Amino acid sequence: MTLPKIHIKINNHTSTSLQLTISNAPLPFLNALRRTILEEIPAVAISKIIFHKYVGIVPEEVLAHRLGLVPIFCDALLLVDSAVPTRNSCVRMRIRKRGADGGVWVRSDDIEVVHFDSGRRMCSWSRAVEEDDGLEEVDGDGIANALDHTYNANLPMIKPGVLITKLGPNQCLDAEMYATRGTAKEHAKYSSVNICYYRMHPILTLNRSFKNEDAHLLKKRFKDGVIGIRRKGKDEEAYVMDDKEVIDVEDIEGVSVRMDEHCVLFYVETEFIDPWEVVKRGLYVLVERSKALRRDVGTYLNGGQSTVSE
Template sequence: MASSSAAASSSRLPQSAYNPRRHVGVHAERVSDVSSTEYPGHYPGEDHSWDLAKFRENLKVEVKRLSQRSVEFDLVGVDASIANAFRRIMIAEIPTIATEHVYVWNNTSVIHDEVLAHRIGLVPLNVPPGMFKYRNPNGVPTDQDTIVFKLNVTCEVDKNTSKEKGAPRKLIHEEVLSGDLEWVPQGEQASVFTGDLPPPAPTNKNIVLAKLRPGQEIDMDLHAIKGVGKDHAKWSPVATASYRLHPLVILNPSKPIPPHLAQKFANCFSPGVVQVGKGGRVSIDERNLRKESMSREVLRHKEFEGSVELKRIRDWFIFTVESEGPYAPQDLFPESIRVMREKIANIRHAAEALLADVDGAPGAVAADGDVEMGGV
């Protein structure tokens, strides 16, 4: 993560951000200059062949905000298809551990077994997925692919409650919380989860699962296994993963904002984006441009027509990711890169196998790993 001094020096937009080729126009009722070709960023009569050095020069990943559960970072220099691939992988293909099998021994609450099981399955667990294998659907559960929890809660009246007339009645276990899930170690798991590695438990122990009245009981065994979000949302490691294109507001120097309308003009944008100086001089604060909501309010006023252009930078993505599982928020993007690399490797191996079977002529693999078609 960049230091505060580095962040201050990079608060202004680079000059390349004003390159018209990188802009998507935002108008009152439409957008313009949206790339719809099979090769975005390519122009006729120019050499746009792949250049790794140029790609490295344009690529930038910078964390802008980091908290315990969320991160905001900029991904610059890639096509929308790549940015969206990372977003979809973070939502649906990074593995986590979640409750899959629920064995109900007793449930006298008002919540049906299936509904309660579904609620429990959505409780995020703090178990590192890398420590476990995917469970074989037809195999026997082992300590290497299954985490076992027990939920045994009975609601009863607190015997220490005052017996005076009109005194409120206190109940024990009136609410069943996620913190009531008790981990039951299997095999060698007790020796693994020691020291700095906390025992398996919900990441939030205050999630209400059910409410009970005196005499009602819930007794269940829960088996949590490894999975991915594309199979069920309970395995998704994020609460949300989204991006937006970096806003850009460009003033027209040939038609400046009249001083008596400067404050009205500033009020059309998010706070801090437009600065009003002495004499009603209007300027754009590039440090706060990322806060602009692009509401297009300024385009509703005819007096500002032709004085300003609203744009977005097509290859500058502002990601917002909220973690709800065992991953720290700053680890989710590197994990999505790892998953994408595995998918690319699988495609490469499949292509090599396909070429090896074409007319009995095996495909040669170049030094850089690319498959050469050879005489096929």
């Protein structure tokens, strides 16, 4: 049985948002990709905090939790995967603040990056996974080559303006923090995306002609760009210009919508990393998982001796 080829079209792509039209993809595959992007693409977050000195009304446990949720803008590829913080597996940060009369707000702007030593000045996602798994570098083709990407080892950034606590007179905060690599399976703070979801592509149909005033009224019922108006003889007539943003038309007479089961709209929004890069990393994880499953099944069917080639 030959499955139809999956087609991916980029509808809208910015530095932090992405909208794709994916055709002929099975829904279980799309759901697996969505879950992989949400849960298994590594990100960087604060995982260890050392309080050198702290005097304040917020308990240390609560303050540590708030510090751990401060977004760290750093590509996880630049850090080595390690169970404990090491020189090239973490970003070391420090925060020092003293209170005063009237109170002093402590924000993420007060966090300073003290140490960042990445062992990966130029690295690809596939190579990073191979290094972490202790595998040798291979000359892959197909998706491995498609995912090859060069990164600049810029200093990590801390999202500004995040409120942490407030210090009064004779109060102070002196803490050391370590940000490491992890996945959202461990904690939601390691999520590399803000949202990731998909929905069926709507097909909007005008069952009758909408002309002149009716055409303009119909256009106002939808988002900009969904309904267009063109000149037809002496009249202005409405037509469907782009139906991707259609949600519900149940209360509009003469208009119907159905969902295309073979075409979906896939949405990804991130905080700082290119969302298209996140999608490619999710695809790579799925491919590697499929290869591992194929090897395991082949080993089982052959009595413990794998003969399945990749």
